[in-house]
Amino acid sequence: MNIVIVGQGPIGLMWYRYLALSTANNVKIVCSKNVQPPPSFFSFSNLNANPPDKLEQIKLVSADDDSITKADLIIVCVKSFQVISALKRLQNILNSKTIIALCHNGMGVKEQLPDTIKQAQTIVSFLITHGAKLNAPFDIVHTGLGKTDIGLVCGSLNSKKQAQLIKTIDNALPQTSWQDNIQQKQWEKLAINCVINPITAIHNIKNGDVNQEQYDQTKIQVLEEVITVAKAEGIELNHGSLLNIVDQVILLTAENSSSMRSDILAKRSTEIDYINGYIHQLGIKHLIPTPQNSLLWQQVKATELQDKK
Numbered sequence: 276m277n278i279v280i281v282g283q284g285p286i287g288l289m290w291y292r293y294l295a296l297s298t299a300n301n302v303k304i305v306c307s308k309n310v311q312p313p314p315s316f317f318s319f320s321n322l323n324a325n326p327p328d329k330l331e332q333i334k335l336v337s338a339d340d341d342s343i344t345k346a347d348l349i350i351v352c353v354k355s356f357q358v359i360s361a362l363k364r365l366q367n368i369l370n371s372k373t374i375i376a377l378c379h380n381g382m383g384v385k386e387q388l389p390d391t392i393k394q395a396q397t398i399v400s401f402l403i404t405h406g407a408k409l410n411a412p413f414d415i416v417h418t419g420l421g422k423t424d425i426g427l428v429c430g431s432l433n434s435k436k437q438a439q440l441i442k443t444i445d446n447a448l449p450q451t452s453w454q455d456n457i458q459q460k461q462w463e464k465l466a467i468n469c470v471i472n473p474i475t476a477i478h479n480i481k482n483g484d485v486n487q488e489q490y491d492q493t494k495i496q497v498l499e500e501v502i503t504v505a506k507a508e509g510i511e512l513n514h515g516s517l518l519n520i521v522d523q524v525i526l527l528t529a530e531n532s533s534s535m536r537s538d539i540l541a542k543r544s545t546e547i548d549y550i551n552g553y554i555h556q557l558g559i560k561h562l563i564p565t566p567q568n569s570l571l572w573q574q575v576k577a578t579e580l581q582d583k584k
């Protein structure tokens with residue numbers, strides 16, 4: 276497959292490394308304007324191997340306009356608030372046969388996609404539970420082995436193309452599956468992020484600390500609001516099983532720093548508008564009060580602003 280990765284963060288470089296291992300793939304990258312020209316190599320290590328893999332130097336090939344037009348698959352690995360501008364940058368050279376995969380946290384990007392892109396392209400979502408981090412620019416570590424759920428966001432994908440996509444991604448990083456109802460999975464992931472991300476960012480704590488009793492009420496109220504808003508959007512979520520999923524993720528990632536806490540500590544913008552902010556906006560749309568999600572959204576926004584002063 277001809278594959279273009281957009282974004283030189285840990286997730287973009289993680290996909291690059293695993294997909295480029297196969298001779299069946301021709302993988303190239305589009306980096307942000309901040310790194311032009313990109314380096315010719317990047318460093319990669321995998322903490323999941325036993326013993327951990329040696330540091331690898333991987334050749335990095337930049338995508339020119341022609342390779343973007345000829346791509347079978349473009350995987351966009353940028354923050355939720357960067358997706359639309361990343362796509363607009365490519366829009367004039369996109370081929371309608373190219374599958375576009377969006378690999379980001381949060382929801383609300385679909386609603387912002389320009390009609391011209393929605394009508395012309397097949398767009399899928401890559402929902403991942405892998406973890407990766409940057410030691411330094413172009414030096415990444417695959418920290419947590421996870422799985423990938425893929426599903427259709429807009430356009431269409433015949434069964435042959437769908438099977439080829441799953442095979443390519445599963446060969447690169449196993450435990451990849453097609454989800455007919457990706458929306459349900461997106462909402463479950465959103466609920467996890469609505470609880471863990473703002474609490475860890477505001478209180479500057481590790482994911483595991485969200486299990487402390489003092490956060491129980493917030494956790495329960497956030498989830499109740501998410502469930503009510505999801506219902507208004509036609510998605511059924513169950514409080515008991517959602518609480519279980521959230522608690523499991525808190526335990527499994529107990530030692531991790533959430534992406535939002537890391538963003539705040541590094542004085543970067545967070546994805547809060549696409550997480551609790553998304554629930555706040557849908558609350559307004561459906562006239563449903565979402566006091567806890569709105570409060571967490573405002574608190575993280577205030578922390579972001581304070582850090583930028």
Ligand SMILES: NC(=O)C1=CN([C@@H]2O[C@H](COP(=O)(O)OP(=O)(O)OC[C@H]3O[C@@H](n4cnc5c(N)ncnc54)[C@H](OP(=O)(O)O)[C@@H]3O)[C@@H](O)[C@H]2O)C=CC1
Nearest residue numbers: 282283284285286306307309352353354361379380406407
């Ligand atoms: N890291 C993780 O373990 C996980 C991350 N995710 C989600 O995946 C998404 C990507 O994560 P991650 O890689 O960590 O994010 P990062 O923000 O670290 O990396 C995104 C990269 O994309 C670059 N970029 C921004 N705009 C463009 C553009 N228009 N064209 C090309 N490159 C661009 C950024 O460059 P610049 O800095 O110059 O703007 C940055 O290097 C996020 O939504 C994240 O929440 C989900 C699960 C796990």
Ligand SMILES: CC(C)(CO)C(=O)C(=O)O
Nearest residue numbers: 471528531532533534535
């Ligand atoms: C699941 C969780 C909370 C893992 O840290 C995450 O997705 C994030 O940090 O953004």
